[in-house]
Amino acid sequence: MLILGVSFMYHDSAAAILCDGKVVAAAAEERFSRQKHSLEFPEQSIAYCLRECGIEVNDLDFLVFYEKPLLKFERILMTHIDSFPEGFGQFREAMPLWLRWKLFIPELVRRRLGYTGRILFADHHYAHAASSFFASPFDEAAVLTADGVGEWTTLARGAGRGNRVNLTKELRYPHSLGLLYSAVTAFLGFRVNGGEGKVMGLASYGEPRFARVFQEEILDIRDDGSFRLNMDYFLFHKELVMYGPKFVSRFGPPRAPDGPITRRDEDLAASLQSVVEELCVRIARSLQRETRLKRLCVAGGVGLNSKMNRRLIADTDFKEIFIQPAAGDDGGALGAALLLYHQRLGRPRDWVMQNAYLGPECAPADIRRTLQRRRIAHEEFHDPDRLLDRAAHDLAAGRIVGWVQGRMEYGPRALGNRSILADPRASGMKDILNRKVKHREPFRPFAPAVLYEKMGEYFDLEVESPYMLLVADVRPDQRDRLPAITYVDGTARVQSVRREHNPRFHGLLSRFGELTGVPVLLNTSLNTRGQPIACDHHDALECFLNTDMDILVAGDFYITKHPGAGS
Template sequence: MNILGISAFYHDSAACLIQDGRIVACAQEERFTRNKHDFSFPINAVNYCLKEGKIAVSDLDYVGFYEKPFLKFERILYSYLANFPLSYKAFLKALPFWLKEKIWIPHRIRKELGYEKDVLMIEHHLSHAASSFLVSPFREAAILTIDGVGEWAVATYGIGRENQIQLLKEQKFPHSLGLLYNAFTYYLGFQVNSDEYKVMGLAPYGRPVYTDLICRELVDLKEDGSFQLNMKYFPYDFSLSMMNQEFVDLFQTPPRLSSEPIQQRHMDLAASIQKVAEEIMLKMARHLCEEAGLPNLCLAGGVTLNCVANGRILRESGFKNFFIQPAAGDAGGAVGVAAYLYCTLLNNPRNFVWEHALWGPEFSDAEIEQFLKERNLPYQEASQAILIASAARLLTQGKVIGWFQGRTEFGPRALGNRSILADPRNSEMKDIVNKKIKFREEFRPFAPAILEERVSDYFEIDCPSPYMLLVAQVRPDKKDKIPAVTHVDGSARIQTVSQSENGLFYSVLKEFERLTGCPVLLNTSFNLKGEPIVCTPQDAYFTFIRSGLDYLIMGSYILDKKDIKEAEQFVEKKVLPEETKTITIR
């Protein structure tokens, strides 16, 4: 049985193919179009999934969409009518798009695919819930979903048992933690639905001095984690703005422009909203733990990409076991709807457990070598043993490597197949990679990738974290050993690597440990600021020559920047637009 799941038309469009209950392929459209957070119909991702599954559209038994457009349209109409005439301008702008495009999504899908059967749809937060529980290792678990907004729900909780999901309660729009965090993201000069992780990364530089003000004026928080926002400060339910002048007056400073320096008050605001978000999520999780009486928790929704809050939930909520799949945001909705159709709607027993994130396109050595030869590029071919030894040796010498191997990761994190790797022992490496290679803000931390069996030796955590979705403290005696991946507050966003999940990357870590005694590497996504993670050899090569990377290792081939004449013409000022320059903290 072939089931295709699709998420699209808001952000992070994606497709997922399930065959006989097992995931065969998942991919985000941005990796093909090179348009970050691409929300268009994911035709390239769909075509890839069909190719990977060796089927045509005519072989699909079911196609599912991750939300119900008419319910979402109902919410938009209700909100605009309830706030009329304040909503008049936004209503005029939104209505034609909805009437022309969004309420016709099933027709659009059939037309794009040439698919003649019905397109099945489930609610947005049910897709989130299914994307976690139905692929989790648990037969029974509590489920918590939190995001900006689906149709009406902004957060839900429920129970999953075997192949069934029951969502018991929901929090409704406009009282949304995701939208609250979005508002502060915008206020701090970052891009909404894209840069929330920057707010999280900036928070440790600040003091949460605005927390009481936020809780007094903006958020009425209850012990069970439910809350109401004071909509006096938020016009997003009737306009296209995240905040208003009352919000600005409350914090007594205008919104930061993206080109302006980050000052202490911005760090303090980031620390304050991060603390509030953590408290809300922790109260939700604690209440759910008491209500459900189960040891296992499945999380999903874009807000659950907040790995600092996840770390606190793991430590403080009362749950013993914990699962989040790596594409916890809207991209994962494609997984959720496909899994729900197979397991729940069709009442098939679950036969799949999510064990890695490597579901995207792969390129053979023959395809990579063809690309290299077409561009007449100098390279060294190596056996796998030599490749591993060379990568580890270069990293010990302070070189920074673009690492391109196997299938592309699904989700926002590079987990060892489309990665930039560096030595975490070098205290200057964080600034080198931020400024000369990624061309991004200097406050942003990097993640440590560590051998799974060594994680407790270096970090205050005793469970795997394979998808960089948990933050924990670096052990005091190890902070000076891995300064490049230790954040300013002594924390780290951890990736554990096991041999079963990613044998090649594990072997590089193991060889690096043999040479240095350190089982940790700095791992960050293989991309430049503002671009998606690389997908193809072409993407990898052009990112390599436009950045300060020293080496590119693709498949069995090693490229040395010094040998490539073409790289000489790429200077930072010639390549990157002004808005991507490093932001100075003052």
């Protein structure tokens, strides 16, 4: 049975394909279209998924969309009615898109793909829940989903058992943790649906001196973690801006994009982060009491908040946690397909997500041809061990290495297949990478990848973190040894690497550990500011040639900017 899940129309369009319940391929459209957070119809990701399966579109048994468009339209109409006539600006922006294509998903799919089979529609938060629980190794687990908004739901909770997931309770628009986070993101001068991670990074620098303002004025919080937003502070429900004049009068003028970051900005980020963490911990505790389960699955865009995730495991009675790497709307494509297969069709589960490498791979012949055509200095290694030795020596010598191997990651994190790697021991490496390679804000931190079996020596983390979605304290005696990946608050967003999940990356970490005594690498995504992560060797080469990266390793090819460099 072949099922294609698709998500598009809001942000992070994607496609995922299931063959008899096993996920064969999944990828976000932005990687192909090179438009970050693309909301367009995911034509190229769909084409990739079909190609990976070796099928035509009409071989599919089902195509399933990740949300219910008419329910969403109902919410938008209700919002316009409630905000009439102030919502006129939002109406004139939104309605043409709805009338043009958002109300006509089946027609659009059939026209764009020539697909004649069945098209189904999943509930948005059920798609999120399914993307986590059905991909997890757990037979039963509590489930928590949180994002900006789906159709009406902004946060849902429930449990999964076997091939069923059941969301029992929800919070509804406009009372949304995701939209609260996005509103502050916009206030701090970052891009909504993209800059939230920067706010999380900025939070480490501040003191939560505004936390009480959030708790007592902006939010109305109950003991069980349920809450309401005081909409006097916000305008996202009726205008094209996220926050209102009252928010500005409370916190001062908003930060201009690319403006200087002040102490106020850092403290505001820290306050927001602490309140969101506290709320989610309360919700998780109440969910744990209700379900009495020891395992938790998290999904939705808020699930990408690695500091919050850490508290969900550290400060509740949950003992294990699974966060699907594409926790945002790109993961909705996967979730919709899994929901259909297990919940609707009643098929048993026999697939567990072992890694996030579900995207396309670069063929060696294509890489060779490109390098020769563009006359780029390179060396082809036929012995993988020699290649690993060479790259490890480069890294230990302080060089910055682009690393393109195997299949691309699904989700927003580079997990060792589309990565930029560097020595975490070098104290100036963070600034060099931010300034010369990533071209981004100087406060942005970098994350470590570590051998799973050595994780405990360097980080205070009792569960594995294969998708870089958990923050942990760097052990105090290691902080001075790992300055490039230790945040200002002594933590790091850890990726633990098992050999069976990524043998080549594990091999590189091992070699680097043998050379330096530290089996840890700084691992950041292979892109520059505002660009999607590299999909193929063409994107990787552009990134390599336009930055101060020293070496690019693509498959078995060791690429330098100048002949003889790096040897």
